[in-house]
Amino acid sequence: MSKNIFINGKGFSFEGEKTVLEVARENGIYIPSLCYHEKVGPANKCRVCVVEVDGMKDLQTSCSLAAADGMKVGTTTEKVLEAQRMVVNLLLSNGNHNCLSCEANGDCELQDAAYYLGIERPPFVIEEHKEREDSGAFILRDPEKCIQCGRCIEGCNRLVVNEVLDFGYRGGHTEVVWDNDMPLDDSNCVECGECVQMCPVGALIAKKGMGRARRWETKPVRTTCPYCGVGCQLDLHVKDDQIIRVTGTEGAQPNMGHLCVKGRFGYDFIYSDERLTTPLIRENDGFREASWDEALNLVAGKFTQIIEESGPDAIAGVSCARSINEDSYNMQKLFRSVIGTNNIDHCART
Amino acid sequence: MDTTERGTRIQDLIGKYPQKESAVLPVLQLLQKEGGNYLSKEAMEVAARELGCSASRVYGVATYYSMFNTKPVGKYHLQVDTCVPGFLHGADDIAAHISKKLGIEPGETTKDGLFTLSKVQDLGSCATGPVVQVNDRYFENMTAEKTDQLLEALKNGGWPDNDTAMKVVSKCGILLNDRSRKDCRTLALYKKNGGYQALETALSMKPEAIVAEVKAAEVRGRGGAGFPAGTKWSFLPKDDPRPVYLICNADEGEPGTFKDRQIMEFNPHLLIEGIAISAQALNSAKAFIYIRGEFSWIADILETAIGEANQAGYLKHVDIVVHRGAGSYVCGDETAQIESLEGKRGNPRVKPPFPANSGLYGCPTVVNNVETLSSVPYIINNGAAGFKEIGVANNYGPKIFGVSGHVNQPGIFEYPMGTPLQEILEAAGGVKGNLKGVIVGGLSVPILTAEEAKGLNLDYDSCARAGTALGSGGIMVVNDTVSIPELALRTIEFYEHESCGQCAPCRKGTHTIKSKLRDLVMGRGKSDDIDLVLSLCKNIKGLTLCPTGEAFAAPVQAMVAKFRAEFEALVKR
């Protein structure tokens, strides 16, 4: 049965169990939020997503408030905006949020919130200095930008289950730690980069793209990861035919945004001068370039010859671990029904 | 300790809990002790291995709780409580004296490695301040002279006696006993005075009947919120297959509060009997006493008393485990306490779900304060009606008030609910000097000016009407020698230190308010800073994940609003 809630006086219908934030987002209503991520659910930490609800005394966090039939919600009342401004100001003034030089500029949930709330610069500044941590091969940590939302930690422990991250220390000293607060490179971190993808701000940065393009300069190109048979969906963020960054495609099967270190960071091979761009035919001691037609005719001819001389079982098919499942399927189909052999294998098995 | 012995002891600790990870705090405490009051990263790795959890999880816990020394300290760790009650009792002078004497600043260790000096937050020893905790021993009522004696004794490898003197008055004689008797905490004396009769009665009653009696007595929770205990008990789901847990909240972290320890230290069987009856009422076979880690000798007393009660066959229906905290005020919040008991960082949980439905290990759980549970035997012995003869309407029974700060005889006073503040202050020897203000319910309630405090009765409703709260009944008296901006700074320093850091308004708000108040106190503040502090307090109230936001915003706001002129006078012109 569909239910109705009223947001800023306008009715919206929804089905099933939903939070107020979810209903608002579905209907294009922006409520600033910093710690909620759909993959890990509400964290109730940032308190920026508050709304005013008829009949409730205190402001409510929309990320965890269940939408109820007939509920009347205000997202832009003065009380809401004042609270939101206070929190965003507190976060901006207790850290080093210099958007000009930040890699996350244009793709930052804190920046979005500040812009929405009309905050030009924080009204007060609390001096604090925390060192960047640069030991990782692919990930840079900038604790001065961390807003302690905990999304990276949830990602590490609940999504990819690497169990490397947690919060250490307490209160204003609370910080994300790798194992027992060791440099990233010495820790058990495999740099899958899930934490980078979960981070709403510029506190965790993919190093390879640094200084090469701001977010709005790149175009996303959706593709399938070429590394293994899982077929993870990813987005290449491309500028001038160069990949600046790679992210897992959120909400898409099979990986729902997760990637491994190779899929996320190991894309340089595509720029290698040694990549094969045409078929090569071995002749004498070396190879010579050939056209696809010539190469395929040669292979087909040799197959036919071997089958005639020694029967189809003299041929075996091995598919590459980097092929996607569909390609491996087609390979065995070809060998079983066209060539007529059950000699099928896969390189990852040997 | 060799590694096999250590392994066995760790397994013993794990065995006390339904779930392994609950043993994180006790295991780390054991390893810290073994490491000479130092918890190294290697030790944390041992704990992670034994407990089967990740390194970061254990590290996160170890660095959350202030009693774990993750940096080495001297042989004697001198911890001076400079929180508000200590401050009123002159603790700063003691800290300065030690600094001068040993030539070290707070946070430093003497070259010979003998002494480390730290300023710490409230130690729950408010009437006997200044107090210095040396490793796990308290030294109360300190003076410069006694501090010299203490340092001298420690240098020679000895421990001087602790002077615990303070005024103790029990008008009701229900919760406090005669502590002057050497055998005050024994089972024999407790029984001789009629102890455990209530339990015997309760064991012959139907659980619902016990709940009904407690509900009828309208005993309001003494932990601070004043929620009726019987009503809370009746929220437990009926016919639920899950085990029910009872947690006795003995965290006593609210500055100004030192009441629960009076029961636990001198009259432990009263609490144990209260827990045993309550466990019977709630069908709980496992109860925990979560006691703040600093009270380690009191935890020992409780364990001894539980042993006695067990031997006497009083605890056949319930296993009571004493669980020592490790230095965190927020772990006094019931949901943070549950997290902590599960071996995690003491981060409060979002409610709902409420503990009655999903508490410890996701099971139905009741959390009650020491004083609340200790009132239960009296209710069973005398009936709800008997209990309601004490106190005033809607606020029944005895209440332990702690009085610290500027009175002539600070101490502990068991009086009926609703007793006039004036009467308690007189029992405490009267105000020392001219009264400026009084905080009646622990540090988290708004201060009352001398004028506002006139005619106040100490019960939940009267205090609410006066714009404050009875809270824990920790009364701090402030005379006119005290600068309120200084007091406000001390206040926010406490909450900044204790904030769990989970939610942004509290984590960043405490920090920002502290820095602004410090600017003002140091004479480098601006007029805007006063308004900024007020507006932060206003917006933080009701915005945070747990009540801690309110707990610092309300008192700081009251101090600034009511004594604004003192703040203005500090503004740089």
Ligand SMILES: Cc1cc2nc3c(=O)[nH]c(=O)nc-3n(C[C@H](O)[C@H](O)[C@H](O)COP(=O)(O)O)c2cc1C
């Ligand atoms: C930050 C914070 C600290 C608290 N500290 C204590 C405490 O030290 N002792 C206590 O009994 N209750 C404390 N409480 C209240 C508990 O959450 C809980 O309400 C209480 O233990 C319930 O017991 P009662 O109903 O018997 O009072 C605290 C609450 C908060 C929010």
Ligand code: SF4
């Ligand atoms: S590093 Fe990023 S994701 Fe992690 S807690 Fe900080 S802001 Fe959140």
Ligand code: SF4
């Ligand atoms: S209000 Fe403070 S103590 Fe409570 S959850 Fe938030 S940060 Fe933690």
Ligand code: FES
């Ligand atoms: S998004 Fe709701 S509290 Fe952070």
